[in-house]
Amino acid sequence: MDWDKLRIFHAVADAGSLTHAGDTLGLSQSAVSRQIRGLEESLSTILFHRHARGLILTEQGELLFDATRAMTKRLETAAARIRDSEEEVYGELRVTTTTAFGTLWLAPRLPTLYAKYPELKIDLMLEERVLDLPMREADVAIRMKEPSQADLIRKRLMGVRMRLYASTEYLRQNGTPTSLIEMKDHRLVCQSANAHQVAAGGALVRELMTQQIRSTFTVNNYFGVLQAVVNHLGVGVLPDYLTEDFSQLVRVLPDVESAEVPVFLAYPEELRHSKRVSAFRDFVLEGVIAYRRQRTMPSSE
Template identity: 75%
Template sequence: MDWDKLRIFHAVADAGSLTHAGDTLHLSQSAVSRQIRALEESLGTTLFHRHARGLILTEQGELLFEATSSMARKLDTASARIRDSEQHVFGELKVTATVGFGTLWLAPKLVKLYDKYPDLKIDLMLEERVLDLPMREADVAIRMKEPSQSDLIRRRLLSVRMRLYATQEYLDKAGVPETIADLSPYRLICQKPDQPQVAAGARLVQEIMAQNIGSTLTVNNYFGVLQAVLANLGIGVLPDYLTADHKRLVRVLPNLDSGEVPVFLAYPEELRQTRRVTVFRDFVLEEIQAFRRRQSEALLLSEAAATD
């Protein structure tokens, strides 16, 4: 089977259009069309249904596209391993994380990774949707639950809890609640329980909302919640990994928090030896260790202040 024709077929199937595939391949539409017809003739089957809206794969086309997709992933992996070296780490690394963790914890720390490996090209995809790592929608994922797919290397990074925080300025003005029942007159800043988020955080918000909270500000991500809290707008439900980097946050109702939320780093088995993945993994682990040290130091300072 002609490899060049398979490459063109894969581009057309991926784009759903002869014109768009031609643009990607730097070929004319007629040249792409000729190659597809020749491939169909050699296989003795039709690979595409032609419609005014574009091209749709036939059942036989779907089978071939599955095969060429697998080939493309393996070629990408092989190419990455060939290019990687101990001394020089470069190329694209697709990283997916939740909006909150990626925005508030990961992104501000990436300057350290770029300082060591300035030729890296990180594509940081922040969304609550779980991307398919074996299908190479991303190379590495940081997620708030353990991945269910068996062909992934996974490592638990830490456990997070959702807690209540405010600024001292807000508490000086509004007073300090002593029990959850005291929260009614305070403004609560949080994500809506029905929005995509970790279940433990949603349950905590529901528990607080049951106290007949009079004023609320709901935001669709934790970055917005954090900014509102820092602007002295109220008491916010936030992940506890923020406290080490935002000294203005004061814990409210220390006995109230969510259940533990595990944070996992995962990547496909086939990328185990890829240098871009290993340097990113090691960087994250180093930052997690530093984060834990800062948390321990902050706890010791808090306990010492309480005993004074």
């Protein structure tokens, strides 16, 4: 099968238009159209339904597009591995993690990585959705549970618990609850019940809601919860990794916390020898070691 024709087919299927695909490939619309017709003739099938608004893949076209998409991902992986220098770390690295962890833990520590590898290009994708690493939706993932996908190298980084925090100013104005029953007199700030969150965090919120709390503020990620809490809105459910970076937060009801949530770093087996992945992995592990040291320091004094 002619790879040039497959490459052009993939661009057309991805763009949904001969004109847009031609712009991407640097070819005229007529040249793209000829290549598509030639591919359809060689396969003895129709790959696209033609409509006034563009092109729609037929069932056979969908099958071929799935194949070319997988091929493209594999080629991107191979190219990335080839680009990895034996002595330098540079190029793009796509990292995915949750909005809260990426914004509140990872991003503040990235200057250390860039200081060491200034030519690295991090594309940080903050999503609650679990991206498909083997299909190269991302190169590296930091997830709040052990990945279940096959062919992944995984490393447990640390454990996180959801706990109750409030600002010193809020507690000065409203007092500090000393029991779960007293939470009904405070505004609870947490993720909304229908937001995607770790099961342990959701279970803690449901437990708190049984206290007939009169006022709540809910938001769909922990970054929003944090902003509300540091601005004195109420008592918030937040991950415990915030305690070192936000000294104005005070833990409330120390006996109340979620079950432990494991944090894993994962990447495809085929990127085992990638210099960029290794550099990022080592950077995260060093950050975790420093974080653990900070957490244990008070107890050692």
